[in-house]
Amino acid sequence: MADRHEIFTALIDGAATAEEVAKSLELDAETLQRLLMLLCAAGLVERLPNGAYTVLGDIVPFVDRRSRKYLGGFVTHMVTSAAGRMPVLGDHLQHGKSAADPANADPFARIYADASSTKEFLSAMWALSADVSVELVDLAGLTGTRHLVDVGGASGAFAVAALQAVPGLRATVFDLPQVGPYLVETAERHGIADRLGFVAGDFLGDGELPAGDCLALGYVLSDWTDETCLHLLRKVHRACTPGGRVLILERLFEDDRTGPLGTAVMHLSMHVETLGGHRTAAEYLSLLDRAGFTNGRVRRSGQEKHLLIANKE
Ligand SMILES: C[S@@+](CC[C@H](N)C(=O)[O-])C[C@H]1O[C@@H](n2cnc3c(N)ncnc32)[C@H](O)[C@@H]1O
Known part of the structure; x- marks a missing residue:
């Protein structure tokens, strides 16, 4: 308030x-x-x-809304949208997700149902990703990369951090059409409209992704089942130029899935909000391997969002 x-x-x-x-x-x-x-x-x-x-x-x-560490957008999302979904948790416990919530086949249809919910969600994603993206860009080592495609890049937190760190880089955010105006506004606000573009599309459909020598997926795979993740990672593999890389930016469960606490909290919240949840590093590495990528490795940040990198030969 x-x-x-x-x-x-x-x-x-x-x-x-x-x-x-x-x-x-x-x-x-x-x-x-x-x-x-x-x-x-x-x-x-x-x-x-x-x-x-x-x-x-x-x-x-x-x-402070002007700070890169500003958390207000994320807290608002948790106390309105996420907490608003919690009453259905009891039904999930008693009857299971598919029986309790059959209408939630595409969570983003609900999230982007109106302008206020769209704005609130994208503000939460910015709050969650803007600060840690600076560290993740550094861990990714993007010098020499020519075209970064941020799949499900929302209003551009990771793309902005990448473009600010790597002068010769060009970036494209691929996301649902409702996100376009927010990405354009971000690009203009940061004075990088000549290097940051937007392509509207649906990564669940049959169409292909924009091609690039580096494709990123930040907090995207954790929204979906393994089957959908494989469909998406195979698309990413086709869009990635030979010699290029994929970056997965996600929270990671410890190997025995006993923590961290924040990841366990989000894993439960996402059960009622999305079709996915969080995974261990080994689970992501296995998905990358099955999608055709090689040399998968993990780079941990000092915060809760970490990086997995793999190559396309
Ligand atoms: C949890 S947000 C992550 C945002 C951002 N990458 C980050 O790390 O903060 C998931 C993103 O996936 C996008 N998305 C969801 N379904 C999609 C679809 N079918 N096609 C394209 N983008 C989609 C959403 O619009 C949203 O921007």
Whole structure:
């Protein structure tokens, strides 16, 4: 709520009392006062001796909409869309996924059903991927790559990090048509519209993907069953030029699937939101092998999204 009404942004721009913030944002002062008291007790906001509130320094990068580490979009997604799906978890437990939720054959039809849900989802994906993408691009070593195709690249978090790190690179995001305007806006905002393009399409259909010497799949395979992943990875293999590479960017379960906790949380949440879930590194390496790629290897980041790389001979 504090994020949605830009209360954190107002306090980052200058410490202020509840009355001052209420006036500038046209909010109810008493309700805002109570919300600020809660944020204070939760350790996100501090009350100064003069009665003004300010956001604690450690918290600022995660609540400032201008920061690459901003998490508001993802938290909003979890407390609205993901939590909104949780009531069906009981039915899943009692009757199984296919009986409990037969209408969810394509989760993205629901996610992109209207403009507000589309915007909320893409904002969550940006929040989840923008910061870690800088590290993943470094781990991928893209120097010398000519054309990166980011399959299901959403509004372009990974493509932007790649283009900012590698001057000669060109990138294309391939995604559903609803995503196009958001990618175009990203390209313009970052001044890279001459190097970042968008191709609309459906990777589940019969059509082929745009060709490139590096194709990336970030948080895409975890939405789908092994069968769909193989269909998609074989398409990626056909679109990849000989000598090129595929990058899989995903959370990874430990080998015995006992953690990490965040991955187990998302694995349960995705059971009611998508048709997929998270895998171990060995499971992804096996899918890559079955799709025809060679020399599969894992590069772990310092965060929760990791990288698997494989080659096309
Ligand atoms: C979980 S998001 C991942 C976004 C981004 N790659 C990242 O790592 O943050 C999955 C992406 O796959 C795209 N997608 C889903 N179904 C698709 C389809 N049938 N064809 C093309 N893209 C699809 C979605 O629009 C979305 O951008």
